[in-house]
Amino acid sequence: MKTDAYRVKEGKKIKLAQWATDEDGGLDEKDAKLLTKELQDKLFDWQERLYAERQQSLLIVLQARDAGGKDGVVKHVVGSFNPNGLHISSFKVPNEEELAHDFLWRIHAQAPGKGMIGVFNRSHYEDVLVTRVYDMIDGKTAKARLQHIRHFEALLSGNGTRILKFYLHISPDEQKQRLQDRLDEPGKHWKFNPGDLKDRDHWSQFTSAYQDALTTSTSDAPWYVIPADHKWYRDLVISQILLDTLMDMNPKYPKITFDPAEIRIK
Amino acid sequence: MKTDAYRVKEGKKIKLAQWATDEDGGLDEKDAKLLTKELQDKLFDWQERLYAERQQSLLIVLQARDAGGKDGVVKHVVGSFNPNGLHISSFKVPNEEELAHDFLWRIHAQAPGKGMIGVFNRSHYEDVLVTRVYDMIDGKTAKARLQHIRHFEALLSGNGTRILKFYLHISPDEQKQRLQDRLDEPGKHWKFNPGDLKDRDHWSQFTSAYQDALTTSTSDAPWYVIPADHKWYRDLVISQILLDTLMDMNPKYPKITFDPAEIRIK
Numbered sequence: 418m419k420t421d422a423y424r425v426k427e428g429k430k431i432k433l434a435q436w437a438t439d440e441d442g443g444l445d446e447k448d449a450k451l452l453t454k455e456l457q458d459k460l461f462d463w464q465e466r467l468y469a470e471r472q473q474s475l476l477i478v479l480q481a482r483d484a485g486g487k488d489g490v491v492k493h494v495v496g497s498f499n500p501n502g503l504h505i506s507s508f509k510v511p512n513e514e515e516l517a518h519d520f521l522w523r524i525h526a527q528a529p530g531k532g533m534i535g536v537f538n539r540s541h542y543e544d545v546l547v548t549r550v551y552d553m554i555d556g557k558t559a560k561a562r563l564q565h566i567r568h569f570e571a572l573l574s575g576n577g578t579r580i581l582k583f584y585l586h587i588s589p590d591e592q593k594q595r596l597q598d599r600l601d602e603p604g605k606h607w608k609f610n611p612g613d614l615k616d617r618d619h620w621s622q623f624t625s626a627y628q629d630a631l632t633t634s635t636s637d638a639p640w641y642v643i644p645a646d647h648k649w650y651r652d653l654v655i656s657q658i659l660l661d662t663l664m665d666m667n668p669k670y671p672k673i674t675f676d677p678a679e680i681r682i683k
Numbered sequence: 684m685k686t687d688a689y690r691v692k693e694g695k696k697i698k699l700a701q702w703a704t705d706e707d708g709g710l711d712e713k714d715a716k717l718l719t720k721e722l723q724d725k726l727f728d729w730q731e732r733l734y735a736e737r738q739q740s741l742l743i744v745l746q747a748r749d750a751g752g753k754d755g756v757v758k759h760v761v762g763s764f765n766p767n768g769l770h771i772s773s774f775k776v777p778n779e780e781e782l783a784h785d786f787l788w789r790i791h792a793q794a795p796g797k798g799m800i801g802v803f804n805r806s807h808y809e810d811v812l813v814t815r816v817y818d819m820i821d822g823k824t825a826k827a828r829l830q831h832i833r834h835f836e837a838l839l840s841g842n843g844t845r846i847l848k849f850y851l852h853i854s855p856d857e858q859k860q861r862l863q864d865r866l867d868e869p870g871k872h873w874k875f876n877p878g879d880l881k882d883r884d885h886w887s888q889f890t891s892a893y894q895d896a897l898t899t900s901t902s903d904a905p906w907y908v909i910p911a912d913h914k915w916y917r918d919l920v921i922s923q924i925l926l927d928t929l930m931d932m933n934p935k936y937p938k939i940t941f942d943p944a945e946i947r948i949k
Contacts, residue, residue: 469873469874488767491765491766491767492765492766492767495766496762496765496766498766499757499758499762500757500758500761500762500764500766500769500771500802501754501757501758501771501773501804503766503771505766505767505769507767536766538767593948596948597948600943600946600948601943603936604936606936606939606943607735607936607937607939608735609939609941609943611941611946614946614948614949617948617949618949670869670870670872670873671873673872673873673875675875675877677866677867677872677875680866680877680880682859682862682863682866682880682883683880683883683884
């Protein structure tokens with residue numbers, strides 16, 4: 418499966434309206450899930466190599482609108498990895514101590530160590546998204562922050578971290594349906610946050626802020642716009658990108674410093 | 684399935700030699716794995732309640748000798764949880780800053796927040812095990828540390844954290860076989876650490892140190908001695924204890940503060 422079409426090219430500002438939210442790759446749910454399962458079995462093996470090698474890291478950044486599927490990707494894609502090698506960080510509204518520092522301070526502390534797969538469920542990009550939409554920062558600050566983000570990500574990638582940034586792209590109708598489901602199904606009530614409706618009222622401002630954020634796509638830290646109306650297609654595409662990336666990183670089992678044939682266990 | 688027999692009673696010092704390592708519950712591997720899968724599907728649902736409720740935490744402490752199966756439990760049992768609600772900590776040899784503090788300082792920082800399941804892959808117990816066996820601390824210090832551990836665990840449990848401590852109990856022969864496998868199979872070489880053989884030479888001293896550590900078993904923070912020669916039985920017993928514990932904690936979906944029928948999504 419080819420995923421290049423979902424990748425945001427470096428140095429180009431895109432228009433999200435031109436990117437499909439409802440692609441399905443010509444597959445149905447059942448077939449897609451089987452394919453995803455096959456990919457994830459391979460991901461599990463590649464993760465072990467990454468973990469054993471301890472020379473490189475993978476950082477997965479998840480961004481989306483409310484009900485866009487961030488938690489679903491953690492559950493259904495990230496959940497297929499061995500938790501021993503995972504470092505998951507969910508970034509909420511910053512607390513007082515975090516606000517007393519630059520916006521990358523708390524993020525940097527959660528960067529994955531060598532051998533690890535880090536997952537940011539929301540990320541430093543919130544600091545140019547929600548903050549920008551609600552005028553907590555002005556355009557000049559947002560622009561400066563985007564530049565700080567580019568430098569920060571270059572620091573990580575220069576140290577052996579591959580960064581994959583996923584924007585889970587859903588339509589306004591799909592979001593409406595998912596929010597309505599949370600109201601209609603008692604088992605999902607706890608997921609509903611009345612504040613999400615306020616963000617929904619600012620749909621086009623968020624689109625604009627995301628389009629700015631997506632300009633930070635580089636070869637070392639690419640953005641992917643994932644068609645996410647179909648959850649099973651979203652999971653398939655992300656699994657494929659993860660596998661392609663891990664294979665390209667090509668971690669190797671470390672050379673051993675002992676001769677197995679010479680060791681006798683008493 | 685009953686698991687009480689594996690629980691260390693409060694106020695009693697046990698002799699590990701009297702606890703079986705090779706129990707299989709009269710099951711074979713295939714049946715045990717099916718049962719484990721059923722339990723884990725239930726665990727996944729109970730974890731969601733715990734996460735949604737955000738009032739309690741569960742802390743799983745894993746201790747074992749080398750090749751005892753700590754990583755296996757994380758992979759095969761903990762791996763069945765939703766990673767969104769997991770906080771996994773692997774404690775290695777303490778670094779300079781950690782050594783400049785009391786031994787619980789770095790541990791406390793990793794305690795699971797409300798709604799979360801924390802996993803300690805090794806733990807504060809190393810500070811009364813490996814340190815004691817190699818005479819880095821004396822008996823008096825070890826005794827004082829055990830008392831500090833009791834107080835620390837009481838602090839966590841008083842704040843809504845249930846603590847489950849698992850000692851994965853394997854025989855010397857089983858350890859020998861597992862270490863030999865790591866030498867014989869190139870794909871497992873990276874797991875072999877020549878230093879493990881030194882610990883093996885101190886088998887009985889470790890037994891003695893573990894027996895002291897296991898005296899910290901209380902109703903709020905019980906120790907379980909898990910028969911771990913059969914990996915599939917180990918995973919089944921732990922899954923059952925986790926499920927019984929979560930059901931006993933009985934987390935509930937939170938009451939909502941809005942009327943779903945009154946909300947209109949535009």
